[in-house]
Amino acid sequence: MPNLIILVSVPIFVAVTLQYLYRNFTQDRAWNHIPTHEFEDGDNSRDRYVRDLKDLLESGYRKYSKQGLPFKVKIPIGGYSVRYRVVLPKDHLEEMKHLSNNTFSWALASAVIFAQDFTGAPPRGPWSGKALRVGIHQNLGDITKKLDQQIDMYFGTHLPQNSSMIMSIRFMDFFVPAIANITSSLLVDERLSSNPEWIQQTCDFAVNRYKSADDVRAYPPLLAALVAPLIPSVRQLRKSRRYVKEQMTPLYEDMKMRQNSGILSKEKCRKGAFGFEWLWGGAPDDVTLDDFSDTMMRTLIASIHTTAKTISVALIDLLSQPQYMDELRREAMEATEFDGSIDIEKLFKMDCFLKESQRLxxxxxLTMNRIVTQSYTFKVSGTSMPVGTMTTAATAAIATDPDTFGIDSNCFDGSRFQRLRLSNKAGESALKMGMATEDSLGFGLGSQACPGRFFAVNQIKLMLAKFLTRWELTLEKNGQKWLGGRPKYEYYDFSVVAPAEYGMLLRRREII
Ligand code: HEM
Incomplete structure (x- = not known):
């Protein structure tokens, strides 16, 4: 019997290995016309790539993209089913930004990046982005008011309320549950948003989507399919997906019943008070429960860590550079109404500060990740993209281009966008935090840019304004006062590492 097993498995192993090597060989040839950019000192190890991708992209951008040429970088970390990322110059992004999912597929890119076929994470569907964008756009005024109230409620019960109390928080430990709570209260109904288990699950699956993808990608794709069901983070993610479906069932059935009996119109849903209504308003008539609940899960996953990291970095940027504190605090106080709510339109300097923080x-x-599903030749350069190419935009490198932002483009200047906006009245709205332009790709660009970006920006501004007006804040690292200036942030592959060791000490201010 053991001999039989060996007799069968050895040829299979050899065939699979040969097929793998052949695929890599042909793949390499298909992209020969696009130059490969590597670390110039010759150290192109996995670790180097994981740690220094930011520098690699910046040097590639300056060497190739500035000449209007795409370049490619190898993905040496395991488990990606594609071997290269092809980084497109700005004019190529402009050309592809409205091309459909049928040519440059964001759905497929997301599946590859998050190893979805193995982890069982919910897929990125075709209708959800537009449904969410329309819902947020139509209801932004009400959303902002509600965010303001929910933040007050959360801060009122989780932060010190008199000046004799001081409290130390770690940013990510505080913001992940806070944002999960506040965001849930706008996206799902009261029954769910007030359920502690829902909130706990929401925080967990947001972390687990990233962790399970990392865990799965430790294996080559062929092996990953076998190993994935045994990986704890994957099992947990699949369990969470079933949990979300169970919890979304009553909402789904109620909406379906009301739609079928003619009481509920799509139009009314789009103007509803909750995210699940906006989603329903943009969903196809025959949307399934699975599709609807996956869409909600994906929306929550997309919103929590991104927002928590962005506000954590902004607070570190601010508290480590106290020269900006007085003017931002003064502005936030002027924007505070008698009832404690914030007039977000008055937070011009804060907007500019956040824009600079996100720029750096x-x-x-990398954003605008796509997989080419029909071979495409760029009109702008004549460069062809074979089927299977993973294209992307060098978001961080573009944002530090000295030709756009000046010789100090790599330095933090909290007033940079104030000057840019004041000196360019006609184009100033394109420079606001949340606006997606080819120089500002933090939220993507074009029809697939983040549909939740104004929700996120308003939530961050409201939280910051309330922190500044109500508490004295001292930056800490590992629980100790931090006086080391603005730190260098780390990246893992293409994502910023959550600055988990940083936090702040809060003491309630006497006078508001
Ligand atoms: C500062 C916080 C955020 C950042 C930096 C961010 C960034 C991004 C980026 C770069 C994309 C991909 C765009 C592309 O494909 O080119 C994206 C997609 C998306 N974002 Fe955001 N986002 C944030 C907050 C939010 C919030 C608060 C929501 C929901 C309320 C949200 C919902 C989504 C959804 C649904 C997608 C589509 C992709 C998917 O389904 O996974 N995002 N976001």
Whole structure:
């Protein structure tokens, strides 16, 4: 019997290995016309790539993209089913930004990046982005008011309320549950948003989507399919997906019943008070429960860590550079109404500060990830993209281009966007935090840009304004006062590492 097993498994192993080597060989040839960019000192190890991708992309951008040429970088970390990322110059992004999922597929890119076929994470569907974008756009005023109230409630019960109390928080430990709570209260109904288990699950699956993808990608794709069901983070993610489906069932059935009996119109849903209504308003008539609950899970996953990292970095940027504190605090106080709510339109300087913070430390070094599903030749350069190419935009490198931002483009200047906006009245709205332009790709660009970006930006501004007006804040690292200036943020592959060791000490201010 053991001999039989060996007799069968050895040829299979050899055939699979040969097929793998052949695929790599042909793949390499298909992309020969696109130059490969590597670390110039010859150290192109996995570790180097994981740690220094930011520098690699910046040097590649300056060497190739500035000449209008795409370049490719190898993905030496395990388990990616594609071997290269092809980084497109700005004019190529402009050309592809509205091309459909049928040519440059964001759904497929997401499946590859998050190893979805193995982890069982919910897929990125075709209708959800537009449904969410329309819902947020139509209801932004009400959303902002509700965010303001929910933040007050959360801060009122989780932060010190009199000046004799001081409290130390770690940013990610505080913001992940806070944002899960506040975001849930706008996206799902009261029954779910007030359920502690829902909140706990929401925080967990947001972390687990990233962790399970990392865990699975430790294996080559062929092996990953076998190993995935045994990996704890994958099992947990699949369990969470079933949990979300169970919890979304009553909402789904109620909406379906009301739609079928003619009481509920799509139009009314789009103007509803909750995210699940906006999603329903943009969903196809025959949307399934699985699709609907996956969409909600994906929306929550997309919103929590991105927002938590962005506000954590902004607070570190601010508290480590106290020269900006007085003017931002003064502005936030002037924007505070008698009832404690914040007039977000008055937070011009804060907007500019956040824009600079995101410019230098975007959550993702690369955005606009797509997989080419029909071969495409760029009109702008004549460069062809074979089927299977993973294209992307060098978000961080573009944002530090000296030709756009000046010789100090790599330095933090909290007033940079104030000057840019004041000196360019006609184009100033394109420079606001949340606006997606080819120089500001932190939220992507074009029809697939983040649909939740104004929700995120308003939530961050409201939280910051309340922190500044109500508490004295001292930056800490590992629980000790931090006086080391603005730290260098780390990236893992293309994502910013959550600055988990940083936090702040809060003491309630006497006078508001
Ligand atoms: C500062 C916080 C955030 C950042 C930096 C961010 C960034 C991004 C980026 C770069 C994309 C991909 C765009 C592309 O494909 O080119 C994206 C997609 C998306 N974002 Fe955001 N986002 C944030 C907050 C939010 C929030 C608060 C929501 C929901 C309320 C949200 C919902 C989504 C959804 C649904 C997608 C589509 C992809 C998917 O389904 O996974 N995002 N976001």
């Amino acid at each position: 430390t975007p959550v993702f070094l």
